[in-house]
Amino acid sequence: xxGTWRHLPATAxxxxxxxxxxxxxxxxxxxxxxxxAVADLAxxxxxxxxxxxxxxxxxxxxxxxxxxxxxxxxxxxxxxQDAMRxxxxxxxxxxxxxxxxxxxxxxxxxxxxxxxxxxLARHAPLLVADLLAVTGVPFDDYLxxxxxEIERTERQD
Numbered sequence: 001x002x003g004t005w006r007h008l009p010a011t012a013x014x015x016x017x018x019x020x021x022x023x024x025x026x027x028x029x030x031x032x033x034x035x036x037a038v039a040d041l042a043x044x045x046x047x048x049x050x051x052x053x054x055x056x057x058x059x060x061x062x063x064x065x066x067x068x069x070x071x072x073x074x075x076x077x078x079x080x081q082d083a084m085r086x087x088x089x090x091x092x093x094x095x096x097x098x099x100x101x102x103x104x105x106x107x108x109x110x111x112x113x114x115x116x117x118x119x120l121a122r123h124a125p126l127l128v129a130d131l132l133a134v135t136g137v138p139f140d141d142y143l144x145x146x147x148x149e150i151e152r153t154e155r156q157d
Contacts, residue, residue, distance in 0.1 A: 008147055011044075011046075012050075012147060014044070015041075015044055015046060015047045015050050016050075016143055016147070018037055018040045018041050018044075018047065019041060019047060019050060019051060019054075019125070019128075019143065020139060020140070020143065021033065021036075021037040021040075022034060022037035022038050022040075022041055022121075022124075022125035023125045023128050023129050023132070023139050024139075025037050025125070026083075026125045026126050026128070026129035027129045027132070027133075029085075029086040031086065031087070034087075034125070037125070038118075038121045038122045038125060039118075039121075041121040041124070041125070042117055042118040042120075042121035042122075045117055047121065047124075048101075048117065048120055048121070048124070049150060050143070050146050050147065050150065051124040051125070051128060051146075052098070052101055052102045052124070053102075053146035053149055053150055054128055054139075054142045054143060054145075054146045055098060055099070055102035055124070055127055055128060055131065056102040056103065057142050057145055057146060057149075058128065058131035058132065058134075058135060058142060059075070059099075059102065059103070059131065061135050061137070062131060062134045062135055067103070072099055075099065075127075075130070075131070076092065076095055076096055076099060078130060079095055079126060079127050079130040079131075080092045080095055082130060083095075083126045083130070087126065089122075090123065090126060091115070091119065091123065093113070093115070094115045094119050094120065094122075094123040095123055095126070095127055097111070097114070097115055097120070098120060098123055098124055098127050099127070128142075
């Protein structure tokens with residue numbers, strides 16, 4: 001999986017730059033840089049679509065035989081436990097919502113306390129960084145693939 005997102009329109013590039021900064025800060029466990037980047041992510045709701053697509057692609061790559069409940073529990077536990085070492089405010093429910101949303105099985109109407117956009121923006125880069133550690137593939141590759149997939153889907157609709 002190789003590619004670039006630098007040819008995209010300005011709004012998409014802005015999401016890519018901010019998402020890249022947030023994921024890099026999560027990987028480096030840099031709280032100050034992370035807080036700034038996720039605040040920027042939360043300003044554009046389309047960043048959720050992009051990072052959700054990245055999460056789905058990472059899950060597919062990490063589980064080529066398909067996902068079962070135990071796989072999701074392992075990803076959830078690993079991500080939350082690792083993130084809590086430097087982000088004590090991590091919320092397992094929000095990470096679970098991100099996982100379910102990326103897999104297309106989350107129903108916000110059935111959730112008594114659905115997370116808001118800023119909460120999702122605070123947690124998505126943590127999940128992406130965790131999944132990237134498993135695959136070992138650079139974030140740019142998944143980001144480019146996500147934009148390609150989103151563009152293809154929008155053209156079909």
